[in-house]
Amino acid sequence: MATTTRVRERFLLACRRQPVDATPVWFMRQAGRYLPEYRRLRGDTDVLSLTRDPEAAAEVALQPVRRMDVDAAILFSDIMVPIAAVGVDVRIVANQGPTLAEPFRSDADVARLRPLEPPEDVPYTLETIRILLGELAVPLIGFAGAPFTLASYLVEGAPSRDHARTKALMHGRPETWRALMVALCDHVVLPYLRAQIAAGVHAVQLFDSWAGALDPDDYREHVLPWSRRILESLAAEGVPLIHFGTGTGELLAMMREAGADVVGVDWRTPLDVAWERVGADAGIQGNLDPAALLGPWDVVARKAEAVLMRAGGRPGHVFNLGHGVIPSTPPDHLARLVDLVHQRTAAR
């Protein structure tokens, strides 16, 4: 495992609620379509193919780090990579998201999730990490999708607004749901994240992007135990664990309870309110509305300062957007935003 001493420490210190010289910043989807160099490199290649080309995937992850003074890089991959790697037919449809040729509907489908063998099934991911660790001067964040969000893609077969089939399975066939959750935890997410950590990533983020679609009772009964199974299993690995979803205002305390060191929050909940719900013994990541970046710079600056004011200079804040960078975002806004956060927080 790579040592963390040679990379800039600010992000990792903040994840552990240690004092920092300035608030660390990174952006979800900082490697992506808003960057012209990404669009040039990618051309007509689909995302999954790009993630399977270690040189290209490493280059994509490095692009934002070259342009901006971000305090962490994130592995360029997709939450469906380990699902595809165990043989499920997944495609990432442009402007739509992951779609499955045969959505999961029955107990028999659960068996399609055979145990991931990282060295054989995702060698490109491990090689991408190796290349990046040789290049980066900031920490590298690995990631995976959380069981609920992965299950939603598997069961719906395509991105869904109401997650109706997923919830119907959860309520109507609890044993199938349980089997699906166990398989996602033990066959997919845990081996995938353990392999990333063994390869040297400095932190991991567990994306439960769609958990906010659930009512808090359902989250507690049908989702929290499985997120906890993952986060608690990884606690001994010694890397910070970030747990993020959108629309999770009422779930934040449970996301912390699941075992997150840092809870990511979207823009809907003011950062101070979110931190109070998460508790002072956890870090917080967020939470500027990514759509605000489409406005003029003075709006971006004003809203970023509001986020910093709500963080109140307390150790444990990682500045980020409340969700991924929107493809039409001007790259210069993001670069200026990094500098603004550093300057305002270093001045204190």
Added chain:
Amino acid sequence: MATTTRVRERFLLACRRQPVDATPVWFMRQAGRYLPEYRRLRGDTDVLSLTRDPEAAAEVALQPVRRMDVDAAILFSDIMVPIAAVGVDVRIVANQGPTLAEPFRSDADVARLRPLEPPEDVPYTLETIRILLGELAVPLIGFAGAPFTLASYLVEGAPSRDHARTKALMHGRPETWRALMVALCDHVVLPYLRAQIAAGVHAVQLFDSWAGALDPDDYREHVLPWSRRILESLAAEGVPLIHFGTGTGELLAMMREAGADVVGVDWRTPLDVAWERVGADAGIQGNLDPAALLGPWDVVARKAEAVLMRAGGRPGHVFNLGHGVIPSTPPDHLARLVDLVHQRTAAR
């Protein structure tokens, strides 16, 4: 204006936080695709055409009232009806939602919203109300879309997950945004709702379905003033005003502040938490997850009882789902749910 004395009073009493013999129930989209008789009546007709046929639209609104013991009917219409009625080319695309041939992007587009003249522009809506008032033994709820949600459809040109163009306009061209909001309030929503009230609807619901996409600062600055303009203008009309959106956990207090008598809440926020945010001097409507209705009856019953427990028997609760009925919902589940709510709350 029709008298309210001949209809069942329970729903209107609850809207005014008066004691009731049982908690009133209605469902958003109770008239719709989940009903086989709706699908038969509609056939291949598009929704906007159906709303322009008063006999058919009235029949659709009556269908759920015949099947179930709901305590209110809702006008069968669409929030884009008054937009289309002033000449904007809107289509409701199946399984997708409203789309515009020419989305709103400039100041010139705002001028496309000429003042609605209800007797000439929406005679079918007024005739539908007239027919329904002659048939119904429960109150009739009229409705309109709120300015933000209507603006999102106009600016995006189609349903959007991130509402990015809408927010870019709001932040980048505040004067255009203001002009658009004024036109939506004064040329569209207010004349449309005033005409519905004059025609005799017993209550109105202002749907700000997508307001939950906003951060609370943006809501307060760019949206609340316009929702307030509508609700305050209607306060003197004497009918209960319900204000609803999804994902609005952090906006509930402001939705009340805008002038709602009853605030509708989705399933993401527990009803007791929501009511505390709204304040004891307002009613609350909600909030069972519509996707729970796709599960077995015992799950529906358990979750409905949790909602009732959180309402605590306080006057001012209108039972509803947290969003519209999902088309794959079994109609019998809804009918049983109405009876369950009545029985459990009458027993107290």
